[in-house]
Amino acid sequence: MAVVELEGLVKDYGDVRAIHGVDLRIEDGEFCVFVGPSGCGKSTLLRMIAGLEEISGGELRIEGERVNEQRASERGLAMVFQTYALYPHMTVRQNLAFGLENIKTPKAEIERRVGEAARMLQIEDYLERRPKQLSGGQRQRVAIGRAVVREPSVFLFDEPLSNLDAELRVTMRGEIAGLHRRLGNTMIYVTHDQIEAMTMADKIVVLRAGVIEQAGTPLELYNMPRNEFVAGFIGSPRMNFVDAVIDSTAGDFVTVRDASGNRHKTAVDAHGLSEGEEVRLGIRPDHIVVDSEGSGLSVTVGSVEQLGGESYIYCEAAEGTFLTVHLDGQTKIRRGDEARVVFRPEFTHLFRKSDGLAQRRLVVGEAV
Amino acid sequence: MFSFLTRTRGRGRFDLTDWLTWIYLFAAIFLMFGPVAWVALSSFKTEAALQEYPPRLLPLAPVTTTVEGHEEPLQLYRVTGGEHEGRVLAQIRRIGLMAQMVDPENPDERLQVSINDRQPVREFALATENYSRLFQRFNFMLYFWNSVFITVVATIITVLFNSMAAFALSKYRFRGRTVVFILIIATLMIPPTINLIPIYMVVSQLGLVNSPWGVIWPAVATPTGVFLLRQYMLTIPDDLLDAARMDHASEWRVYWKIVLPLSAPALAVLVILSVMWRWNEFLWPLIVLNRQEEFTLQLALNSFQGELQTAWSSLLAMTMLTLLPITIVFAFLQKYVTQGIAQTGVK
Numbered sequence: 001m002a003v004v005e006l007e008g009l010v011k012d013y014g015d016v017r018a019i020h021g022v023d024l025r026i027e028d029g030e031f032c033v034f035v036g037p038s039g040c041g042k043s044t045l046l047r048m049i050a051g052l053e054e055i056s057g058g059e060l061r062i063e064g065e066r067v068n069e070q071r072a073s074e075r076g077l078a079m080v081f082q083t084y085a086l087y088p089h090m091t092v093r094q095n096l097a098f099g100l101e102n103i104k105t106p107k108a109e110i111e112r113r114v115g116e117a118a119r120m121l122q123i124e125d126y127l128e129r130r131p132k133q134l135s136g137g138q139r140q141r142v143a144i145g146r147a148v149v150r151e152p153s154v155f156l157f158d159e160p161l162s163n164l165d166a167e168l169r170v171t172m173r174g175e176i177a178g179l180h181r182r183l184g185n186t187m188i189y190v191t192h193d194q195i196e197a198m199t200m201a202d203k204i205v206v207l208r209a210g211v212i213e214q215a216g217t218p219l220e221l222y223n224m225p226r227n228e229f230v231a232g233f234i235g236s237p238r239m240n241f242v243d244a245v246i247d248s249t250a251g252d253f254v255t256v257r258d259a260s261g262n263r264h265k266t267a268v269d270a271h272g273l274s275e276g277e278e279v280r281l282g283i284r285p286d287h288i289v290v291d292s293e294g295s296g297l298s299v300t301v302g303s304v305e306q307l308g309g310e311s312y313i314y315c316e317a318a319e320g321t322f323l324t325v326h327l328d329g330q331t332k333i334r335r336g337d338e339a340r341v342v343f344r345p346e347f348t349h350l351f352r353k354s355d356g357l358a359q360r361r362l363v364v365g366e367a368v
Numbered sequence: 369m370f371s372f373l374t375r376t377r378g379r380g381r382f383d384l385t386d387w388l389t390w391i392y393l394f395a396a397i398f399l400m401f402g403p404v405a406w407v408a409l410s411s412f413k414t415e416a417a418l419q420e421y422p423p424r425l426l427p428l429a430p431v432t433t434t435v436e437g438h439e440e441p442l443q444l445y446r447v448t449g450g451e452h453e454g455r456v457l458a459q460i461r462r463i464g465l466m467a468q469m470v471d472p473e474n475p476d477e478r479l480q481v482s483i484n485d486r487q488p489v490r491e492f493a494l495a496t497e498n499y500s501r502l503f504q505r506f507n508f509m510l511y512f513w514n515s516v517f518i519t520v521v522a523t524i525i526t527v528l529f530n531s532m533a534a535f536a537l538s539k540y541r542f543r544g545r546t547v548v549f550i551l552i553i554a555t556l557m558i559p560p561t562i563n564l565i566p567i568y569m570v571v572s573q574l575g576l577v578n579s580p581w582g583v584i585w586p587a588v589a590t591p592t593g594v595f596l597l598r599q600y601m602l603t604i605p606d607d608l609l610d611a612a613r614m615d616h617a618s619e620w621r622v623y624w625k626i627v628l629p630l631s632a633p634a635l636a637v638l639v640i641l642s643v644m645w646r647w648n649e650f651l652w653p654l655i656v657l658n659r660q661e662e663f664t665l666q667l668a669l670n671s672f673q674g675e676l677q678t679a680w681s682s683l684l685a686m687t688m689l690t691l692l693p694i695t696i697v698f699a700f701l702q703k704y705v706t707q708g709i710a711q712t713g714v715k
Contacts, residue, residue: 052610072613085611089629098625099615146615 002063002153002186003028004049010057011044011210018044019210021058026188026203031180034190035197035233036207043158045207046190050156051075062154073102078147079156082163084139086131092118092142093127099150117145120182121175137168144179157189161196173199194234198222206230223364228356231282231349237312239349240288240323242281246273252362253345256281260318262297266348268359278353285312285326287347287365290333296340299323303335315339404691411684412494418680429493433458436475445469449485456489457481498685506682508689510661511668515647516693518580518664523642525588527635533589534597534631535623539609549598556591560651568655582656583664587646593638600634601627636704640697647694665690 004026011019019041026032034042047053049060051072060067067075078099086095093114100110118124121141131139140160147155157176161169177200180187191197197204198218205215206229214226218234225231231239244256247263249270256264256279264281273279290313299315302322311327325341333339346365351358376386410418412427432441435458442458445467457469457479467486469479502508537549567586576582604627612622628635650666657663663671669690672683 047610050610050614052613072610073616073618077614079611079614081607081611083605083607085605085607087608087612087626089632098612098617102616102618102621146611150615 003061004154004186004188005061005064006045006049006058007061008058009045009048009055009060011041011048011053012056017210019048022210022212024205024212024215026186029184029186031177031187031189031200031202032205033197033201033203034188034205034207035192035194036213037233038192039209040207041210042190042192042207044210046079046156046158046188049154049188050077050079076152077154077156078150078152079158080143080147080160082159084131084143084163086139086142086146088131091128091130092123092134095131095142096127096146096149099146113149113151117148120148120179121145136164137172140164140172141175144176148179148183153186155185155187157187159191160189161191162193169196176200195236198234204234206233219367223366224361225349225358227358228280228282228351231351231358235284237285237324237326239282239284241351242283242317242321242323243353244279244281246275246277246279248275249273254350254359256350258297258317259321260297262295264343264348265345266343266350267346267363267365268348268350268361271359273352273359280351280353280356281343282349282351283343283347285324287344288323288325289342289344290325290327291340291342296342297323298338298340301333301335301337301339304331304333306330313339315341407684408688411498411681411688412496413498413681413684414493414495415679415681417495418684426492427494428490429495431489431491433472435470435472438470438475442470442472444472444489445481445486446489447481447486450482452479452481453485457486459486495681498681499689502682502685502689506668508668508686511663511665512689514580514662515664515666515690518583518653519643519646521580522584522587522646523639525584526590526593526642527638529588530590530593530638531597531628531631531635532623533594534601535627537594538598538601539604539606539627552591552594564652564655571656577656578659578662580657580662583646583649583653586652587649590642590645592641596638597631597634600631604630633704633707636701636707640701640705643697644694647690 004024006022006024009019009022010017022045034045036042044053048055051067051070051074055068062075062077086092087098090098096114096117097110100113105113114127115124118127121144123138123141123145126134126138131142134142140163143160160176161172164172173196176189180200189196189200201218203215204218204221206213206221208229214221214230216224221230221234225234228241232241242258242264244258244264247255247257249255252267253265254268254270254273256266258264258281266281297317299317301313301315303314305312305314308330310329311331313325313327313331313333315323315325317323323341327333344365346363346368349358349361376382406425409425409427414427414429417424417427417429431444433444434441438460442460444456444458447453447455447457447469455471458472460468460470460478462468462483465483467481467483469481469486471477471479533552537545537552571577571582571586574582576585608626608630609622612626617625648666649664650670653664653667654670657667660671665686669683669686672679672686
């Protein structure tokens with residue numbers, strides 16, 4: 001078990017800087033998820049921690065000890081790859097034992113640990129098979145087993161579930177979370193799927209273009225996104241954004257005016273805002289209310305998704321602003337209908353257009 | 369097997385394409401296998417049968433018999449014309465166009481037969497003495513051992529060196545990697561005869577003349593092998609290597625336990641190529657190995673062919689023995705050749 005500390009970590013590929021000085025502390029036993037769009041550098045960062053990519057600058061410490069110069073084989077971490085990377089010429093048993101043989105573990109000890117891991121991951125029945133003869137889910141288990149037998153201080157996962165079908169992904173997600181509870185090791189998990197991040201993480205690190213946009217617990221990120229990017233990335237379906245200008249900052253609410261002249265109240269700190277400043281109003285689909293007779297923003301329904309227990313309507317307000325609205329249960333709204341929607345003030349987010357940063361929310365509607 | 373062989377394109381009967389296929393295949397078998405078969409059959413002929421004109425396909429030996437009153441065994445002839453037609457007689461001697469013959473049943477009577485009226489009696493006989501002589505009078509085993517030593521050692525070193533070079537060129541990123549690779553490939557453009565003298569000078573300076581190592585060392589670094597293995601290794605996913613590194617494997621172990629086993633099909637191709645090259649090599653050993661004790665089989669074969677006369681029977685027998693090992697190696701590894709070539713895209 002170990003604390004992993006990243007200090008000003010930099011990665012250059014020739015003249016291109018892929019990672020721009022990342023500072024992060026991952027606590028002992030923490031399940032930390034790196035999440036971000038593809039190309040954001042999350043896998044690179046993981047491979048730098050693993051020792052598979054050279055560190056161009058900064059310092060990486062595991063258990064307080066600088067490991068920049070250590071090879072992957074010396075750092076004592078274990079990694080599960082997206083492609084599983086099982087050795088095709090070895091049986092499952094040999095795959096599991098390979099790492100232990102390399103550090104000259106006694107035969108009996110290897111036998112014991114392989115047996116234990118196989119039992120834990122329910123792969124005992126096919127220890128003598130080759131990876132080719134296994135299904136995707138079984139291969140995934142073997143890949144995890146290969147990491148488990150080594151009893152490493154830190155587990156690294158590089159998008160381990162992205163090659164599985166949706167159903168299996170949910171199952172394996174639960175199993176990895178269960179594994180973390182049982183073993184209590186530090187785990188670093190890379191994914192582009194924010195649902196995986198939300199469901200498994202103790203701490204989520206949102207990355208964009210080699211920079212940490214925000215790090216925190218899943219609900220911190222959901223409730224208090226630091227900027228527009230994080231707000232848009234966390235939560236599914238994604239948050240709606242409406243261009244607006246500040247109308248007034250008086251009282252407990254900030255009032256903004258959208259392009260069609262509607263006024264919306266939002267419960268955020270007015271500090272630093274000036275009247276007439278361009279902003280973006282953010283609201284999640286769950287917090288938009290369809291108001292059949294009332295005032296509100298008038299929209300045209302573009303399409304309706306009925307999932308039975310819930311419904312989503314995709315509609316367009318004036319001037320090409322698209323909104324996704326979540327409704328509980330089933331709805332009678334049809335494609336082409338006109339409707340009026342109202343934003344609930346205690347659920348709205350406000351971002352400055354100039355730098356995308358969020359204003360502090362005074363009331364967090366979700367947490368009440 | 370039978371249903372495979374009798375499979376036709378037309379339903380139940382022979383289509384035109386079937387005929388063409390069969391004709392083509394038989395022609396190919398005849399062209400490729402015919403000469404080999406002839407050599408194989410001829411290697412069992414006696415020296416006399418080899419000299420015979422017109423030549424015959426099967427090893428047939430003239431039949432002889434001992435006749436009372438004659439010390440040497442006499443050759444038997446069947447008389448095909450004239451007054452003694454149909455009898456089988458033994459020839460004592462030939463005088464001009466007439467042969468003096470005798471009936472083995474009645475040794476006292478001399479008979480005159482025209483040489484056009486008689487045919488030698490032949491029987492199928494394998495002259496295995498061609499082979500046994502190689503081992504008795506001629507130190508076949510020594511040459512065989514020399515050839516085997518050079519082939520095996522050179523192949524092992526070739527595979528080892530080439531796979532290491534290919535591993536580095538395919539799996540490590542370093543400055544000048546492409547340049548090095550192109551340089552290696554570029555040596556393919558230089559005809560071997562041009563290298564002959566410089567390499568000989570190097571070998572001679574190293575004191576390797578008349579040593580099998582003088583044949584082995586110049587041959588182990590082959591651009592073809594490096595190219596073949598590199599192309600194959602490029603198809604091994606990097607994740608596997610990374611996984612092994614995460615599993616505490618040193619670079620040496622990554623090479624030895626992951627990359628080598630996974631390149632097996634390409635290695636098999638290289639083994640076959642290398643065995644064939646080394647086994648059949650003639651010019652270079654001819655230059656480096658001058659002492660009879662160091663001769664390889666190919667050089668020994670060459671020594672049968674004298675300036676004035678050639679020991680055809682021994683030469684043919686030895687040719688067969690020389691062909692044998694390489695045929696066996698090929699038979700066992702051939703499935704890898706097609707596999708390996710198909711996968712590396714090298715022709």
